[in-house]
Amino acid sequence: MQVSNITASILDVACDVLIVNLFEGVTCPGGATGAVDRALGGQISEIIEREGFEGKLGQVMTVRTGGAIPARAVVVAGLGKAEKFDRGAVRKASAAAARRAAEMKASKVATILHGAGIGGMPARQSAQATVEGAIIGTYRFVAYKSEPDGHDIAELVIVDNDASKFADAEAGAARGRIAAEAVNRARDLINSPANEVTPSCLADYARRLASEAGLDVTVLEREDIEKLGMGAFASVAKGSAQPPKFIVLTYTPPAPSDRTCAIVGKGITFDSGGLSLKDGSSMATMKDDMSGAAAVLTAMGAIAEIRPPVKVMAIVAATENMPGGRATRPGDIVRAMNGKTIEVENTDAEGRLTLADAVSYAVREGADEIVDLATLTGACVVALGRGMSGLFCSDTSLESRLIECGKASGDLLWPLPLFDDYFENIKSDVADMKNTGGREGSAIAGALLIREFAAGKPWAHLDIAGPAYLDKDNGLAGKGGAGAGVRLLIEYLCGPA
Ligand code: BES
Ligand code: MN
Ligand code: ZN
Numbered sequence: 001m002q003v004s005n006i007t008a009s010i011l012d013v014a015c016d017v018l019i020v021n022l023f024e025g026v027t028c029p030g031g032a033t034g035a036v037d038r039a040l041g042g043q044i045s046e047i048i049e050r051e052g053f054e055g056k057l058g059q060v061m062t063v064r065t066g067g068a069i070p071a072r073a074v075v076v077a078g079l080g081k082a083e084k085f086d087r088g089a090v091r092k093a094s095a096a097a098a099r100r101a102a103e104m105k106a107s108k109v110a111t112i113l114h115g116a117g118i119g120g121m122p123a124r125q126s127a128q129a130t131v132e133g134a135i136i137g138t139y140r141f142v143a144y145k146s147e148p149d150g151h152d153i154a155e156l157v158i159v160d161n162d163a164s165k166f167a168d169a170e171a172g173a174a175r176g177r178i179a180a181e182a183v184n185r186a187r188d189l190i191n192s193p194a195n196e197v198t199p200s201c202l203a204d205y206a207r208r209l210a211s212e213a214g215l216d217v218t219v220l221e222r223e224d225i226e227k228l229g230m231g232a233f234a235s236v237a238k239g240s241a242q243p244p245k246f247i248v249l250t251y252t253p254p255a256p257s258d259r260t261c262a263i264v265g266k267g268i269t270f271d272s273g274g275l276s277l278k279d280g281s282s283m284a285t286m287k288d289d290m291s292g293a294a295a296v297l298t299a300m301g302a303i304a305e306i307r308p309p310v311k312v313m314a315i316v317a318a319t320e321n322m323p324g325g326r327a328t329r330p331g332d333i334v335r336a337m338n339g340k341t342i343e344v345e346n347t348d349a350e351g352r353l354t355l356a357d358a359v360s361y362a363v364r365e366g367a368d369e370i371v372d373l374a375t376l377t378g379a380c381v382v383a384l385g386r387g388m389s390g391l392f393c394s395d396t397s398l399e400s401r402l403i404e405c406g407k408a409s410g411d412l413l414w415p416l417p418l419f420d421d422y423f424e425n426i427k428s429d430v431a432d433m434k435n436t437g438g439r440e441g442s443a444i445a446g447a448l449l450i451r452e453f454a455a456g457k458p459w460a461h462l463d464i465a466g467p468a469y470l471d472k473d474n475g476l477a478g479k480g481g482a483g484a485g486v487r488l489l490i491e492y493l494c495g496p497a
Contacts, residue, residue, distance in 0.1 A: 001135055002155045003177045005127070005170045007163045011039050011069050015157065016106035018071035019097040021114050022048070022055040023082045031117045033076065039069050044076060056080060057089055058475050060100045071110065075100050079114060088410050090114045090121070090129035092475040095137020102138050102151050109134075110157040113169060123165040124172035127158055128497050131176030132183075132410075132487070136476055139184045141191040175306070175497030179409075179490050182302040183483035186294040190469070190481025194270035194287040199318035202267060202290065203245040206297055206316070210249060213304035220246035230317070230357035232336040236350045237319035239274055239327025244319035246361070247293075249300045251312040260311040262367035263300075263489055264358045266351045266374035267293030267318035274347030275323045276330060282378075288481060289351070291468035292373035293318060295485035299493070302486075308494040315362055317354040321347070333431045336360060338453055341431040349435040351376045352449045355461075359453040369398060370459045371492070372450065373485045379442040380416075380463040386474070388412035389467055389484065392447035395458035402460055402492060410476070411488035413462065416443060423448050462488075 010018060010032055020033040027048055029037050037044040043063050047053050053061045057080030064073055077097035080089050093114055101109045111134070116126040134156050142148035158173050160166070189197055189205070203219045210217035225234050225246050237244035247267070268289035272278060278286070293316040300314045328334070332344045334353065337360040342353065351374050362370045373389075380390040388406075391413040393399035399415065406413035425437030426445050433452065437445035447461045467484035470477060477483070 001138070001153050003131055003158070003173050005158045005166060005173055007161065007166050008159055009161050010110065010112060010159050011035060013110045013157065013159055014070035015108045015110040016072050017101040017104060017109045018074045019077055019101065019109065019111035020074060021077045021079050021093060021112065023079045024055040024057070026055055032112045036069065036074055040065060040074070041068070054078065057092055058096045060096050062100065062104070073104060077114070079119070082119070085115055085119050087125055087129040087408070090126060091133035091136070091410060094130045094133025095476050098134035098138045098153060102153050105151045106153055108155045108157065109153050110159050113158060113160055116160070116165065122168065123160070124168040124497055127169040127172030128176035130158065131156065131173045132180045133476065135177065135180035136183055139187060139477065141188065141480060143188065143192065172497050178302045178305050179487050182298040182490065183486045185301065186298040186483035186486050187481040189294040189298070190288050190291050194320070197287070197290065198242045198269055199245040199267070199320070200243065202269065202293060202297065202316060202318045203247050206247045206249050209297065209301050213301055215300060215304055216250040216252070218248040229335065229337045231334040232342055232353040233317045233319070233357040235328040235332065235334040235344065236321055236353050239322040239324040240320035242269070242320050244317070247316040247318060249297065249314040251300060251303050253309045253311060254307060255309060257309055257311050260313060260367050261493060262313045262315060262362035262365070262370045263296045264315045264355060264362060264370060264372040265292035265294070265296035266290070266355060266372070266376065267316040268351060268354065269318060269320050271321045271350065272323060274321045274350060275327050276346045276348040277323055278348060285469055288469040289375050290318070291375050291464060291481065291484060294481070295373050295483065295489060298483070299486050299489035302490050303493055306490070306494045310493060312493055313362065313365060313367060315358045317358040319354065321350040336453060337364070338455070340433070340452060343428040343431040343434040345434045346436045349446070352435055352446050355450050356453045359450060359459070363455045363457060367457065370454055370457055371402070371462065372460070373462045373464050375465040375468045376446045376463045377443040377465055381466040383443060384414055384466055386466040386470055388414045390414060390416040390443055390463035391460060392416055392418050392463070393460040394418065394451060394454065398458045398460055405488055405491040408496065409487035409491040411467070411485055418447055418451060419444055
């Protein structure tokens, strides 16, 4: 979708669909919507009155213009209650309206900035959220359909008649496009099947991105992984016929920076559970177990475009987790790169093993701050559902920054405790620790294990198992891979638009 901004009256813009809006409960539309209503002889007010259009968030209504204005049709998007209005509402309203426009086979769509007038939202934020909603909301995964159905909007034009808002609206729209396209790329990687998206495929993706975007890339092979002493990561890869890949992408800012942020993504391209095999229904969606990897890789593409003043290192220890004659057995003891030993009590707790070495590597490479994103535990999904990720953080400043970035980006985070007492649960009789600690508090046990490898650096662990993969539409994104964490990472590393 091409995105552009213009300063004009919406009554003058030629397009297939013009998107305006309405707060819930408003019966006499004002602002831009009021102007369109008057130009259409009061048709919008009439539909509100006769058909009971309430302006609920996600609700849309369509009005034909019959040539009264240059737009061929108008879609009115409900913004929900004015008291609850925020950027999340803008994304959902914009998504719903863009989906309706796509259903109407619109090619050129014009939209007002939701909430930048009566809603009082800064134009920059409104433009970003409006564009994110339109691009994320109209995503379709049709790569494997012989006859793809549906329609793509070719062009989105952001219209505002106030020239003083133009620069902000343009900057916000540009950021929104970059972020939303990164989200959709992550969704493509997650939704593509595990027979295609192998560790080698992720490595190729990183190499391609590096050459297109001007990033540095290093891919370590099985031999290098073993030589470096990454015994925890290597142990997960043993059952798979696919070679593991340890992927490092580095962004160096134009002006030298003394700060390096490492972002680490769990990259299990398929989690069968290994010898501690999952049952059929739990295994069904485990192609999504590389959602953390997808988030850090695609966020790097956005970072290369936005060029923040900080050095960023993206790390993915990519492998499948498969059973087989060479696979790691329950009871095996492995040694991670930092020398610590782990008893593998359950081969299905593989994510923390790969992250142990990936986080150690980040420390070794001089990261000042480490953020890992992982579809780590079913327990976190039970605790928080699909609406937010669990946040475990060793540093209060990093924690509050991440929570704020979560609110701004819509990738919500909820703090969970690194409760030291529970380290007891992962103490092993035969090694420094074991990789499971029983059913109770299992998201916490996973986080406590990874913390052992952060060497006291400010570190955050985001358990994205819930939001990574949607079983139903959430108003913004539909079923399947969601690209959780992509917008958060961009906000965290680049700041606001
Ligand atoms: N990839 C799974 C976690 C997961 C479960 C993600 C459901 C998304 C939805 C992870 O590797 C796993 O299997 N975790 C186990 C850990 C347990 C064996 C300690 C879990 O949460 O059940
Ligand atoms: Mn597992
Ligand atoms: Zn897993």
